[in-house]
Structure formats: structure tokens, C-alpha cells
Amino acid sequence: MEFVKHPSPNYGFRRAGTEIDFIILHYTAMSTKKSLERLCDPVHEVSCHFLIDMFGTCYQLVDENKRAWHAGKSYWRGYKDLNSRSIGIELVNSGNEQFPEVQIKSLIMLLQHLLEVHKINPKNVLGHSDIAPSRKSDPGRWFNWKKLANYGVALFPEVSAPMGCDKQLFLNQAKRTGFDPDANFEDILRTFRNRCRPNFTGEFDGYDCALMQKFANSFNIDDSSNSQ
Numbered sequence: 735m736e737f738v739k740h741p742s743p744n745y746g747f748r749r750a751g752t753e754i755d756f757i758i759l760h761y762t763a764m765s766t767k768k769s770l771e772r773l774c775d776p777v778h779e780v781s782c783h784f785l786i787d788m789f790g791t792c793y794q795l796v797d798e799n800k801r802a803w804h805a806g807k808s809y810w811r812g813y814k815d816l817n818s819r820s821i822g823i824e825l826v827n828s829g830n831e832q833f834p835e836v837q838i839k840s841l842i843m844l845l846q847h848l849l850e851v852h853k854i855n856p857k858n859v860l861g862h863s864d865i866a867p868s869r870k871s872d873p874g875r876w877f878n879w880k881k882l883a884n885y886g887v888a889l890f891p892e893v894s895a896p897m898g899c900d901k902q903l904f905l906n907q908a909k910r911t912g913f914d915p916d917a918n919f920e921d922i923l924r925t926f927r928n929r930c931r932p933n934f935t936g937e938f939d940g941y942d943c944a945l946m947q948k949f950a951n952s953f954n955i956d957d958s959s960n961s962q
């Protein structure tokens with residue numbers, strides 16, 4: 735896969751003893767030009783490893799072995815320093831629009847490449863909002879997780895029937911999945927729906943519970959390791 739090199743000075747060293755076992759997806763909420771400027775500006779102290787524009791061009795800003803600054807305060811399955819354990823990919827998108835087919839195609843190719851090279855399990859391809867549900871909403875409700883799952887590069891739970899609607903059970907399953915146990919119910923529900931039920935706006939129901947349980951079960955297939 736070809737990358738356009740666009741080096742950012744904003745990176746550090748990964749914490750000793752950590753492995754790269756997560757990939758975090760973001761949207762930029764600004765144009766390609768502004769995103770590249772910001773992600774390379776030492777004043778802002780933010781960066782990512784890759785950025786994919788709306789035409790599918792993939793820029794590499796930080797070497798995969800270095801620690802880019804994209805996740806911020808975050809949590810997943812007990813891990814808090816997600817920057818040390820992850821590769822960050824930014825997608826140029828406003829947050830209120832479709833992701834062009836060519837951009838998603840490029841993302842899928844990049845994910846296939848990274849999952850293979852770093853032996854990362856597809857379940858560890860996450861959205862920024864998954865690891866920071868109280869602060870972040872990217873990659874947002876327009877992002878098509880189902881398509882990624884069809885290509886085997888992420889998880890997307892589907893169920894055919896609801897189960898009993900139970901808030902506590904939903905939260906317990908969210909915790910099993912990996913969500914921050916300190917995050918509140920509304921934030922987790924919003925984040926989870928953006929990913930799994932993007933067009934549903936009704937009240938909390940038995941499908942939310944069934945989907946979260948399915949999600950938790952898929953995340954716990956292999957508890958011994960985060961890698962394949």
C-alpha cells in the first residue's frame with residue numbers, strides 16, 4: 735500500500751513493554767489541509783499515524799513504532815494509556831456527512847495491512863468514542879462499521895430478537911465488552927448506538943440489551959490475549 739509521507743513532529747516513545755494491539759479510528763471534523771496543519775503543529779500537540787482524505791489518499795504522519803497523540807484520556811478493557819498501545823487513523827469527515835466509498839475502501843486496505851503486520855485482532859479496531867464515550871463521538875453515526883465487519887477488519891454485532899430490557903444488565907455487558915466502568919449510561923448508549931444502531935432514535939429497549947450482550951460475547955471469545 736502506498737503512503738504519502740507527511741511527517742509530524744508530534745510523537746513520543748511507546749511505553750516500554752507495550753505491544754501495538756489496538757487501532758483507533760477518528761474523524762477530523764475539518765478539511766484535509768487544516769487537519770494536516772494541525773496534526774503537524776507542535777503547538778497543538780496532537781497527531782495520528784495515518785490520515786485518509788476523501789479521495790482515499792493515505793498520508794503517513796507518524797511511524798507506527800512511535801507513540802502518536804490521538805486518543806487522549808481514554809479507557810478500554812483496563813488499559814488507560816491507549817496511545818502507547820494503538821495506531822491512530824484519522825478520516826477526513828465533518829461528522830455530519832457520508833464517508834465516500836473510495837475513502838472507506840482505502841481504510842479497509844490499510845486495516846487489512848496493519849492487522850496482518852502487527853497481528854492485531856479485528857475486535858481491537860475501535861472508535862475514539864468507544865474508548866472515550868463521555869468526551870468523543872468520532873467516527874460517529876455516519877461511519878459504516880458493518881461494512882468493515884464484512885471485510886473482517888472490525889466487529890459489528892447483529893441480533894434477530896430483543897431480550898429483556900434491563901439497564902443494569904446493559905451496563906454490566908458494556909463493562910465486559912471493554913467500556914469504561916465509570917462512564918455514565920447515556921454516554922455509553924449514545925456511543926454504542928452510533929456504532930450498532932445508527933438510525934435508531936427510540937427509547938432504550940431490549941434490542942440495545944441483546945446487541946450489547948452479543949458485543950460482549952464477541953469481545954470475550956479470546957480472553958487470554960488481545961492479539962490473534
Ligand SMILES: [Zn+2]
Pocket residue numbers: 759760761804862870872
Ligand atoms: Zn478522535
